Amino acid sequence: MIVVLTGGTGGAKFVQGLMHVVPACELTSIVNTGDDLRWWGLHVSPDVDSITYALAGMLSRERGWGVEGDTFQCLDVMRRLGAPAWFQLGDRDLALHISRTEKLAAGKTLSEAAAEIAEAMGIESCILPMTDDRVETQVQTAIGELSFQEYFVRERYQVAVKGVRFEGAENSKPAPGVVEAIRDAECVLIAPSNPVTSIGPILAIPGIREALMKTPARVAAISPIVGGAAVSGPAGALMKTQGLAVSAEGVACAYSDFLDVLIVDERDAAERAAVERMGIELRTARTVMKSDADKAGLAWAALEIARSAAAVER
Amino acid sequence: MIVVLTGGTGGAKFVQGLMHVVPACELTSIVNTGDDLRWWGLHVSPDVDSITYALAGMLSRERGWGVEGDTFQCLDVMRRLGAPAWFQLGDRDLALHISRTEKLAAGKTLSEAAAEIAEAMGIESCILPMTDDRVETQVQTAIGELSFQEYFVRERYQVAVKGVRFEGAENSKPAPGVVEAIRDAECVLIAPSNPVTSIGPILAIPGIREALMKTPARVAAISPIVGGAAVSGPAGALMKTQGLAVSAEGVACAYSDFLDVLIVDERDAAERAAVERMGIELRTARTVMKSDADKAGLAWAALEIARSAAAVER
Numbered sequence: 001m002i003v004v005l006t007g008g009t010g011g012a013k014f015v016q017g018l019m020h021v022v023p024a025c026e027l028t029s030i031v032n033t034g035d036d037l038r039w040w041g042l043h044v045s046p047d048v049d050s051i052t053y054a055l056a057g058m059l060s061r062e063r064g065w066g067v068e069g070d071t072f073q074c075l076d077v078m079r080r081l082g083a084p085a086w087f088q089l090g091d092r093d094l095a096l097h098i099s100r101t102e103k104l105a106a107g108k109t110l111s112e113a114a115a116e117i118a119e120a121m122g123i124e125s126c127i128l129p130m131t132d133d134r135v136e137t138q139v140q141t142a143i144g145e146l147s148f149q150e151y152f153v154r155e156r157y158q159v160a161v162k163g164v165r166f167e168g169a170e171n172s173k174p175a176p177g178v179v180e181a182i183r184d185a186e187c188v189l190i191a192p193s194n195p196v197t198s199i200g201p202i203l204a205i206p207g208i209r210e211a212l213m214k215t216p217a218r219v220a221a222i223s224p225i226v227g228g229a230a231v232s233g234p235a236g237a238l239m240k241t242q243g244l245a246v247s248a249e250g251v252a253c254a255y256s257d258f259l260d261v262l263i264v265d266e267r268d269a270a271e272r273a274a275v276e277r278m279g280i281e282l283r284t285a286r287t288v289m290k291s292d293a294d295k296a297g298l299a300w301a302a303l304e305i306a307r308s309a310a311a312v313e314r
Numbered sequence: 315m316i317v318v319l320t321g322g323t324g325g326a327k328f329v330q331g332l333m334h335v336v337p338a339c340e341l342t343s344i345v346n347t348g349d350d351l352r353w354w355g356l357h358v359s360p361d362v363d364s365i366t367y368a369l370a371g372m373l374s375r376e377r378g379w380g381v382e383g384d385t386f387q388c389l390d391v392m393r394r395l396g397a398p399a400w401f402q403l404g405d406r407d408l409a410l411h412i413s414r415t416e417k418l419a420a421g422k423t424l425s426e427a428a429a430e431i432a433e434a435m436g437i438e439s440c441i442l443p444m445t446d447d448r449v450e451t452q453v454q455t456a457i458g459e460l461s462f463q464e465y466f467v468r469e470r471y472q473v474a475v476k477g478v479r480f481e482g483a484e485n486s487k488p489a490p491g492v493v494e495a496i497r498d499a500e501c502v503l504i505a506p507s508n509p510v511t512s513i514g515p516i517l518a519i520p521g522i523r524e525a526l527m528k529t530p531a532r533v534a535a536i537s538p539i540v541g542g543a544a545v546s547g548p549a550g551a552l553m554k555t556q557g558l559a560v561s562a563e564g565v566a567c568a569y570s571d572f573l574d575v576l577i578v579d580e581r582d583a584a585e586r587a588a589v590e591r592m593g594i595e596l597r598t599a600r601t602v603m604k605s606d607a608d609k610a611g612l613a614w615a616a617l618e619i620a621r622s623a624a625a626v627e628r
Contacts, residue, residue, distance in 0.1 A: 041416035073385055077409030081434045083416075091405040095391030102355035102397075120395045 002303065003185040003217075007032030007198025009064040010224050010231060010289075011191035012050040014302075017295030018189075019055065021303060024124035028181045029055075030208075032193070033110065033129045034137035034166055034201030035148045039087050040078065042097040043104055046149070047198070048114055048129055049096055056121045058092075067092040086154045111175040128181065130202045133172035137197050138165050139238075148197055157234035163241050164196055169204035174211075182211040187306035190221035192231065192287060192298075195254040196238035212258035219260050220306035222287055222298065223251045226265040231288055248282070249274040256280065261309040263287065263302055281309055316617065317499040317531075321346030321512025323378040324538050324545060324603075325505035326364040328616075331609030332503075333369065335617060338438035342495045343369075344522075346507075347424065347443045348451035348480055348515030349462045353401050354392065356411040357418055360463070361512070362428055362443055363410055370435045372406075381406040400468045425489040442495065444516045447486035451511050452479050453552075462511055471548035477555050478510055483518035488525075496525040501620035504535035506545065506601060506612075509568040510552035526572035533574050534620035536601055536612065537565040540579040545602060562596070563588040570594065575623040577601065577616055595623055 002022045006015055006029055018027055032047045046065065053059035053067060060068045070090030079085040089097060096117060103113040109132040118127050137148040140163040141155070151157060182188055193199050203209045212219055225247055230236045236246040244250035248264040248271040255262075261281040264271065265288065275282040285301035286294065316336050320329055320343055332341055346361045360379065367373035367381060374382045384404030393399040403411060410431060417427040423446040432441050451462040456474040465471060496502055507513050517523045526533055539561055544550045550560040558564035562578040562585040569576075575595040578585065579602065589596040599615035600608065 040412050041419055042412070067391075071385060071387055071405065073405035074388065074408045074412070077381075077406045078413065081409055081413045081431060083409075083413060091385065091387035091408075092391045094388045094405075094408065095395055095397075098354050098356070098388070099392065099395045099397060105355055117395060 001026055001028050001181065001185050002187060002189065003028045003030060003181050004189045004191055005030045005199055005202050006051060006191040007035070007047045007193045007202070008233065009050070010233075011047065011193040011198060012054045012059060012064065013289045013295050014191040014222065014299065015051055016054045016059065016292070017289065017297070017299030019125075020292075020296035021299045024055070028126040028128060028185075030128050030130055030178055030181065030202060032198050032201050033131060034135050034197065035152075036136070037087070037147060037149050039089065039097070040083060042101045044087075044089070044097050045100065045110065045114075045129065048127065049093070051127055052096065052114070052118060052121065052123065055118070055123045055125050055127070066090045087149055109175070111177070126177070126181070128178050129175050130178060130208065131172045131205050132175045133168060135169045135172050135201055135205065136167040137201050138167050139197070140164070152234065157237065161234070161237050161241050164200065164238060166201050166204040169201065170206065172205050174205050174207050179207055179211045182208070182215050182217070185215060185217040187217050187303070188212065188215060188219045189302055189306060190219070190255060190259075192222040192224040194224060194230070194233055194235040194238060195244070195251055196235065196242055199254075209258065218306045218309045219258055220302060220309060221251065221255050221259055221262050222285075222302055223248045223262060223264045223268065225251055225268070226288060227267045247271060252278050252280050261305055263305055283309070315340055315342055315495065315499050316501060316503065317342045317344060317495050318503045318505055319344045319513055319516050320365060320505040321349070321361045321507045321516070322547065323364070325361065325507040325512060326368045326373060326378065327603045327609050328505040328536065328613065329365055330368045330373065330606070331603065331611070331613030333439075334606075334610035335613045338369070342440040342442060342499075344442050344444055344492055344495065344516060346512050346515050347445060348449050348511065349466075350450070351401070351461060351463050353403065353411070354397060356415045358401075358403070358411050359414065359424065359428075359443065362441065363407070365441055366410065366428070366432060366435065366437065369432070369437045369439050369441070380404045401463055423489070425491070440491070440495075442492050443489050444492060444522065445486045445519050446489045447482060449483045449486050449515055449519065450481040451515055452481050453511070454478070466548065471551065475548070475551050475555050478514065478552060480515050480518040483515065484520065486519050488519050488521050493521055493525045496522070496529050496531070499529060499531040501531050501617070502526065502529060502533045503616055503620060504533070504569060504573075506536040506538040508538060508544070508547060508549040508552060509558070509565055510549065510556055513568075523572065532620045532623045533572055534616060534623060535565065535569050535573055535576050536599075536616055537562045537576060537578045537582065539565055539582070540602060541581045561585060566592050566594050575619055577619055597623070
C-alpha cells in the first residue's frame with residue numbers, strides 16, 4: 001500500500017498524480033481535518049472533500065477545490081437570506097456536506113462517513129481522515145485568533161500571523177486504520193502540502209508522528225517550497241511563525257525526526273548539504289504541478305525515489 | 315388585516331391572487347405545517363416554503379412548488395450518494411431549508427425562522443406557521459401509515475386511503491399571533507386547499523377552530539371541489555375517509571361550525587340549498603385558477619364576497 005499524508009490544493013494535485021501511477025486499491029490517503037468547519041449548519045471537511053473529488057475525477061481544475069463545472073444557485077439565495085457567503089459551497093458540492101452532516105447526526109464517525117461517501121462515488125482508494133475527533137487549526141493573527149478558513153479564505157491570508165495551534169489535538173487519537181496504514185505501508189509520501197497547517201495537524205495527533213518514526217517503510221516528502229517561496233498559499237508566513245526557514249531545509253526541519261528523503265525542485269538542489277546534515281537524503285524532481293503530466297510525473301518520481309531511498313538510521 | 319388559512323398548491327395560487335388585491339402589509343397567511351418533513355437532515359416545510367416563494371414572486375409556475383427556474387444539481391449528487399431522491403429539493407430551494415434548519419438548531423422556533431426568512435427576502439406580508447410544535451399528518455393507507463409526503467409525493471396518492479390523523483396535534487398550541495390574527499381580522503379566508511390535509515391540520519390545533527367560531531370577522535371559504543371532483547390532488551379520496559361528500563356540501567360540512575359563506579364554482583350553484591341548510595351562505599365565482607388573471611379574479615371575488623356576507627348567527 002502506498003500511503004500519502006495530504007491536505008490543501010497541493011496535496012489534492014499530488015493525489016491526482018498518484019492516481020495515474022498507483023492502482024486505486026493500493027493507495028491510502030491520510031487527510032488533514034484541522035480545516036473542517038461548521039458552515040450553514042453543515043459539517044464541511046475541505047481537505048477530505050478535495051481528495052474525494054480528486055479520486056472521483058470531479059475536482060475542479062480551475063479552482064482547485066469543489067466540483068468541476070459546479071453552479072452556485074444555493075449560495076445566491078443564502079446570500080439573499082443574509083447568511084455569510086465568504087466560504088463558497090457549490091450546488092453539487094453541497095450534497096457531500098449534507099450527506100456527511102446527516103451521517104454524523106446519525107452517530108457515525110467522520111471516517112465512517114468518508115468511507116461511505118467514497119464507496120457511493122465508486123472510489124476504490126482508501127480515504128482516512130486523520131482523526132474522528134474535533135481538532136481545529138487556529139491561527140493567531142494581528143486581528144485575533146482565526147479558524148484556518150477565516151484566515152485562509154475570508155482574510156485571503158493577508159493578515160500578519162503570529163502562531164498556530166491545533167485545538168483539541170492533545171486529546172485526540174488517530175482515526176481507525178491511520179497508524180496501521182503507516183506501519184504496513186510500502187512507502188509513505190508526504191504531499192507537497194503546507195507543512196504547518198496541512199501536514200502539521202496530522203502530525204499533532206498523538207501517535208501519528210511516532211508511527212512515522214517507527215514504520216519500516218521509507219518516508220519521502222515533497223517540498224512545497226520552490227526557490228525560497230511557497231508554490232501557492234501562505235506556507236511561507238506560517239513556516240516563519242514556527243521558526244522554520246522558508247526553504248527546502250525548513251521543510252526538512254519540520255519532518256526531521258521521521259523523514260528518509262526530501263524531494264525538492266531542481267532549483268533547490270543547492271540545499272543538499274543543509275538537508276543531508278539532518279541525515280535526510282535530498283533528491284530532485286520537477287515539483288511544480290501545472291498540467292496532468294506534471295502531476296503524474298511528480299507522482300512517478302516520488303514513488304521511484306521513495307522506493308530506492310536508503311533508510312535513515314535513527 | 316386579511317387573514318388566509320392555506321396549504322398545498324391551491325392555497326399558494328390563491329395567495330398569489332391575494333397579492334394583487336391586498337397590500338402586502340395587510341395580508342397574514344396561517345400556514346399548514348402538518349406536511350413538514352426531515353429530509354436529508356434538513357427541516358423542510360413545504361407549505362410554508364410555497365407561501366414564502368409565492369409572496370417573494372419566486373414560486374415555480376410550472377411545478378407549483380419550489381423556485382421558478384431552479385436547478386437540481388445537488389439532487390443529482392445526492393442520488394449518486396445513495397440518498398433517497400423521491401422528494402426533490404432544487405438548488406435555490408435548498409437555501410431555505412438549510413437556513414431554517416440552522417435557525418431551529420440555534421433554538422429559534424419555526425415561526426421565528428419563517429419570519430426571519432420572509433424579512434430577508436423582502437416579504438412585507440406576515441407568514442404564520444400554524445404551530446411551533448411538531449404536528450405530523452399521518453395517512454392510513456392500504457400499505458400502512460404514511461407521512462403526508464410519502465403518501466402524496468412518493469406514492470403519488472395512488473394507494474387507497476382509510477383515514478388521517480394529526481400526530482401531536484392534541485398537545486400543540488397555535489404559533490404566536492395565530493389566534494390574535496383570526497380574532498382581529500377584517501375577514502378570514504379559507505383558501506381552496508384540501509380541507510382534510512391542508513386545512514384540517516390547522517383546525518386540529520387546539521384553539522384555532524374556537525378562534526374561527528368566535529371571531530367577529532366574516533369567515534369565507536373557497537371550495538376546492540368543482541363539479542364533484544377536486545381541482546387537483548387527492549382531496550376527494552381524503553374527504554371520503556372523513557365521511558364528507560366530495561362536493562361543495564362536503565366542504566361546507568368540514569367548516570360548518572365557523573363558516574359564514576362558501577364560495578363555489580359557478581358549476582356548483584345547484585348545491586345552494588344543501589349548503590344554506592347548514593346556515594352557510596353560498597356564493598359563486600370562477601374558482602378554477604389557471605392564469606394570473608384567474609388568481610387575481612378569484613381573490614378579488616372572495617374579498618368582495620367576504621366583506622358583503624352576512625354574519626351567521628350561532
